[in-house]
Amino acid sequence: MSNEINFSEFSRQSLKGVLIISGKFLFQLLKGTWVVFLVFITKASKISSIDAIYFYAMIVLLLLFVVIRSYLVYRNFKFKIDGDYFVLKNGIIAKKNTAIAFDRIQNVNFSQNLIHQLINVYQVDLETAGSDKTEISIKALSLSDAKALRQKITSGRSIGNEEIVVEETEKEKPLLTIDVKSLLKVSISENHFQSLLLLIAFLFGFYQQVEDVFKNFIGEEILKNYLSKGKDILLGSFLLLIIVLILLSIVAVITSFIRVFLRHFNLSFSIKNQAFEIKQGLVNKKAIILKRDKVQHIKITTNPLKRMMGISYVVFKQAISGKVKKTDKQIKIVGCKEEHLDKIKTTLFSSFDFNDVLKEKPHWYFTYRIILRNFLFLAFFNTFHYFIFDGINQIYLNLLLIPILGLMIFKRVKKTFFKATDKLILVGGGIIETSETYLELFKVQNVKMKQTIFQRRRKITDIILQTASGKIKIPSITMERANELYNHILYKVETSTKEWM
Incomplete structure (x- = not known):
């Protein structure tokens, strides 16, 4: 028919x-x-x-x-x-x-x-x-x-x-489908801290919009008195502040579950005629056809919980203009297993095997700079806490905060690396989450070396790869290696005849 x-x-x-x-x-x-x-x-x-x-x-x-x-x-x-x-x-x-x-x-x-x-x-x-x-x-x-x-x-x-x-x-069988059980795994392993920040921002925005209504109900002076007393009680009791944060965190976790189910419900991912087809959504159903040659690079991300479950998510980065938010041109596939990742990379890249390629780490100055920034943050936090809470529980907070910051520094340094082949570059990063960015060299629009005065004295530099979908940074590598990489990327860009848009 x-x-x-x-x-x-x-x-x-x-x-x-x-x-x-x-x-x-x-x-x-x-x-x-x-x-x-x-x-x-x-x-x-x-x-x-x-x-x-x-x-x-x-x-x-x-x-x-x-x-x-x-x-x-x-x-x-x-x-x-x-x-x-x-x-x-x-x-x-x-x-x-x-x-x-x-x-x-x-x-x-x-x-x-x-x-x-x-x-x-x-x-x-x-x-x-x-x-x-x-x-x-x-x-x-x-x-x-x-x-x-x-x-x-x-x-x-x-x-x-x-x-x-x-x-x-007859419908072709999708490469990946997400059922309710798999979606629950994705929800459990989501970034709930991000949901917490969004919830707090929403509550502040909501209050500003309805402030006039409260004034009409109870009067402006009474409202100010309530707010002043509430603020004094909250800031005066560290335990109460912790309880409020715990309650908000619980709401944030529930919000993450709801958001994932609404956005990714009944997700299916197919590859047809060298194009990706993504279908998902419960209340707002979406079906996206993404041309393979329009993908600038991909970012594969996982975290400890996702790794235990054997899943990752993939973000397809597309070309953007200067006026577009980076998140507006991203297409995200959740719940991907290793075989799904291999199929996606096979479709996009002619070769993506980095097993025998040397993993290159940043110069030690990269670690030093991260430690210094976290030390300054710790000093600012202690000063703020001392004047707001009169130094109450200062020691216990530092006993908790210092190991957390130390672990975060260790994780970031460990996860930051890059691997480069003749045609492809892999850039790793992350702290709690672990990300791997795959970029074909001929899609680089501009490559530059950026140095601070402190890096110049140590003969190291950052390499910035400008693509149509944003910047990719390789931090703190030696000038000798940076020049080799810089010249190789320029050569691949100038000699390539492939279409990337």
Whole structure:
């Protein structure tokens, strides 16, 4: 059974896209003004009937504006395929014409949030290296249209006016699938400290947004008194502070579990036609097609818990512009075992065997610099603790903190290394986590040697490899070895004829 889909003429997305556009616009409005509505509700008994009518009328007019605007966005959003270009016309007042060559597209993303799933449509995003956001986002397409569009863009074949035939074939078995049991292992071994920091930041941000509401409920002076007393109690009792941190840590662990299950639920990873296909998500389902030649380098990371379970995660680094956050162009695969890692590296690199390659460690100055930085941190922490807590439990804190810092220094020095072959470089690092970055030398955009005045006296330098996906640093190596590596990388870059974008 097949469906003939023609993209040679301008087409619109599904009419259901009006609901998606309206919902997104309403969410953005509510995100910025929900505090105003909360204040209105708390003061509803004090507002006159005339003011209430004006308020409700404003809401009705706002909803009407959202619907009209969304329909105009839908009507003016038209796209087609012209040769090897995706062409888009959009805009309500300011009209825009956009044409993107297929070879500029890094990946094609399918996604379905709850609204998409309810009305049975897909959002399709086309991402390129040079944009600080998604280049083109089609809010609502049927599954057959979305698959046909993805097939055309990823195949890179020119069709002119020919039609794309989407045939239903037997599904290939994915290279990696994550069931609930495996996902639980991933959740247990996550970085819960990061979740704790995010939770604390969220609580501070939430309080700042609702501070005015609390003032209306209990009064500004009473609120200040409560906060002052709470602060004195918390800072005056070290035990209470520890209890609060433990409770927040428990919430952070639970948050990590929820985040992993929502993001990576039902994850499957396949390799098709030298491209990677990743599907995952529970509430917000995503399917990503990542072209092999668009991957700049990969980073494989594990930690003690993951190592015990025999799993790692892989981050595919893509080209980014200067305006893009590095995390925005990363695609992460969790729960990878050794055979999965070998298959990924085999697909990306012609050779990746480093078993017989010498592991090169940084100069001893690298260790000295890390020890000095941690000593300064320890001195600052002790000074801060002495003035805030009057030196209470100072000795016990140092007995706990010094071994932890010593272990962290040892781990970082041990895990920092690099290995270089004729075509590939492997850079290791980490403290608690262990990371290995694989980079093909011909993809280096710029290589430079960077020295401080202290390094210059010891005849050592840092090497900075600038790639389209960011910088990779090799710290504190001798000038003799740095010059050899510098010249070799420049030679590989200048003589290579391979495409890396």
